[in-house]
Amino acid sequence: MTTTTSSMDRRHDLDWIRVGAFFLLILYHTGMFYVPWEWHVKTPHVVEGLMPFMLLTNPWRLTLLFLVSGAATRFMADKTSVGKLTRARIVRLLPPLLFAMFVIVPPQSYYEIVEYLAQHPSAPVGVENFWVRYVTASGHWCGADGDCLTTPTWNHMWFVAYLMFYTLVLAAMLLVWKKAGQHVQVAAEWLLKGVGLFVWSILFLGMLRATLYAKYGETHALVGDHYVHAVSFSAFLLGFGLAKSEVLRDRLTAVRWPALAIAVAAWVGWSMYVWTYRGDTAVPPPQLKLLMRFVFATDTWCAIVAILGFGAKHLMNKGGPVLRYLTLGVFPFYLVHQTLIVVMAHHLAKLGLPQGLEGAILVVATFAGCFVTYEIARRIPGVRILFGLKGQPAEIVASRPPALA
Numbered sequence: 001m002t003t004t005t006s007s008m009d010r011r012h013d014l015d016w017i018r019v020g021a022f023f024l025l026i027l028y029h030t031g032m033f034y035v036p037w038e039w040h041v042k043t044p045h046v047v048e049g050l051m052p053f054m055l056l057t058n059p060w061r062l063t064l065l066f067l068v069s070g071a072a073t074r075f076m077a078d079k080t081s082v083g084k085l086t087r088a089r090i091v092r093l094l095p096p097l098l099f100a101m102f103v104i105v106p107p108q109s110y111y112e113i114v115e116y117l118a119q120h121p122s123a124p125v126g127v128e129n130f131w132v133r134y135v136t137a138s139g140h141w142c143g144a145d146g147d148c149l150t151t152p153t154w155n156h157m158w159f160v161a162y163l164m165f166y167t168l169v170l171a172a173m174l175l176v177w178k179k180a181g182q183h184v185q186v187a188a189e190w191l192l193k194g195v196g197l198f199v200w201s202i203l204f205l206g207m208l209r210a211t212l213y214a215k216y217g218e219t220h221a222l223v224g225d226h227y228v229h230a231v232s233f234s235a236f237l238l239g240f241g242l243a244k245s246e247v248l249r250d251r252l253t254a255v256r257w258p259a260l261a262i263a264v265a266a267w268v269g270w271s272m273y274v275w276t277y278r279g280d281t282a283v284p285p286p287q288l289k290l291l292m293r294f295v296f297a298t299d300t301w302c303a304i305v306a307i308l309g310f311g312a313k314h315l316m317n318k319g320g321p322v323l324r325y326l327t328l329g330v331f332p333f334y335l336v337h338q339t340l341i342v343v344m345a346h347h348l349a350k351l352g353l354p355q356g357l358e359g360a361i362l363v364v365a366t367f368a369g370c371f372v373t374y375e376i377a378r379r380i381p382g383v384r385i386l387f388g389l390k391g392q393p394a395e396i397v398a399s400r401p402p403a404l405a
Helices: 012-032 048-054 061-077 082-104 106-119 130-135 155-176 180-191 196-216 226-242 246-254 256-276 286-314 321-351 355-377 381-387
Strands: none
Touching: 012 048, 012 061, 012 286, 012 321, 012 355, 048 256, 061 082, 061 155, 061 226, 061 286, 082 106, 082 155, 082 321, 082 381, 106 130, 106 321, 155 180, 155 226, 155 321, 180 226, 180 246, 196 226, 196 286, 246 256, 246 286, 256 286, 321 355, 321 381, 355 381
8 A cells, every 4th residue: 555645754764865875975076086087186196996996886876866856856745836846946956056156166177177287287278367267168178189178067066957957847747747746656666566676677777778878978968968867867756756655665675685685796797897897998898888787777776775675674763853964964065075075185185195094084074074064054044045055044944854855
């Protein structure tokens, strides 16, 4: 039997999962400074051995966040009109997005250019009048390969832009399909049962990986980002459907251990594949590449199932002031964390510290900077809205449960 709207008004497990996923992003983006993959700034001493640990969360972390955000939207949508839901999300997401693009994100581009100039001192680019050139898209920061840095940009804030876009799409759906949440829930309960709980989602994600990803890749540019939209909006819509389903909650709880075992096995296979074919000269056979797209999909879905299952089992009733504080704080954390990492990593690398110590300082300092930013922002009424916090004074907000996303 499915759950009625009145019988399940909050999911503390999803709150905790959201907090944990955002905190993992801080660790992940810190790791991006050290692994060989492209990023805004890079360590002079790449750590290839860190790649398998990065791949622990790489396949599923953002898909999980879109799913949880979809669940949050369901709780909001069931309590208000479509118009109020739309206005609330725009007010919550648009000011931080614009503020980040023009204030928080620019240092990331600045240090990206600085490091490029350090490696290419004769390059015909510069950082004079950087911010003005950044906001007016007149920097002409192009590399020798013709690849140019587009500004203004949202960098890591692409998640917020996509979340706002998906909310608007969902709001349009709700205008003509008022019971969309209930119908999606029924469909999900019908599909995600027995072996279908694993098979259909893995096949769906694997096919998207083999078709859309193979052709378009990931751009995070909103327009033309077909693969990311197909995966992320599907996860968002699934979260909207499963948020209030006791049936799905119980099924996910029941299969949490098998899902974890399969996810770990898929992670091992995917990590071995990435490790074996790292570098520009190592080219995998087409058949193996196709197979690994489905291994990636298996890792993605089974990790999400395991996380949701363990969360429902152990965190369902674990609310309290700590969770309220962190749930409200993860959005400001998300806004500033990557800029903190980029700026501090660039300067820490110049000190010649042991790499383990450098990494530990970077992680601790980033978390500390996020907490300080949150504590300052939530106390200043005019600043709160720029960090995705509600407009009430901090002491009022602290006494009431915040929204999931």
